Amino acid sequence: MELRIFTEPQQGADYDTLLAVARATEELGYDAFFRSDHYLRMGGVDGLPGPTDAWITLAGLARETSRIRLGTLMTAATFRLPGVLAIQVAQVDAMSGGRIELGLGAGWFAAEHTAYGIPFPAARFPRFEEQLAVVTGLWETPPGETFTFEGTYYRLTDSPALPKPVQRRVPVIIGGTGKERTPRLAARYADEFNVPFASAEDSAAQFARVRRAAEEAGRKGDDLVYSNALxxxxxxxxxxxxxxxxxxxxxxxxxxxxxLAGSPDEVVDRIGRYLEAGSSRIYLQILDLPDLDHLELIANQVRPQLP
Known part of the structure; x- marks a missing residue:
């Protein structure tokens, strides 16, 4: 079972705080540092010191770390045009030496769009599907060839499809609890499927749906990594x-x-239930970011007990 650190900076964190957590993540032997992609605090009023941009943050951390994987849970498809996103992620992948992963979702938090003048279309899921096609299509286009896409929402003509990521394939993470469309998209585009904040039982059921969708699409169910955020x-x-x-x-x-709350032994037992459900990776949502002793406790007393 891999443990990754997952942060929610929109709740109130500047870059220096995130850097301290990322460095602790690396020093303590965790697999990865991830962050949400939001521009507005959820609950409360001030959200000081204000939002940080996910991909600008990860670009900085790419140069300040050397081992850990870096990524988003989840980048909102409403925030960036797919061609621009493909360029940004590929560039940050190069800056990190090939350690980037892209979690991509449809976008859901209407208030942050209103607060910052970002369009919040009604038909977000079809746009999300086209974004996946464009981003992965640009990366997969061989050097020297061009990429053209004719969709309902996005059209690209003779794109040089540059730059390319350093990795042969940047892992794409799709997640959620939708029973039909989400598993179908994961089967087609995802390297990892994530179930956020759900029970082990509900996670097992959703993993099974994704496995079936993958097999129907001609993939093996085990081609994907299955994970949880808790x-x-x-x-x-x-x-x-x-x-x-x-x-x-x-x-x-x-x-x-x-x-995942309680003593280290309690948490090990609870993680074991997710392992039995088919999860092989847990994103630990850490909300009190200055409490680095919390990360050290989990690294020293929880992780060594895990298979």
């Missing part, structure tokens, strides 16, 4: 667990039901 709140004793829950505005019983 909030983490781990403590050495009940007082420390309660302190960490209070710091993120959550209740301990709720976190125990819906996340």
């Amino acid at each position: 909030v983490a709140c781990v403590g050495r004793d009940e007082a420390e667990i309660a302190r960490r829950a209070a710091a993120i505005g959550r209740e301990v019983p709720e976190l125990r039901r819906n996340g």
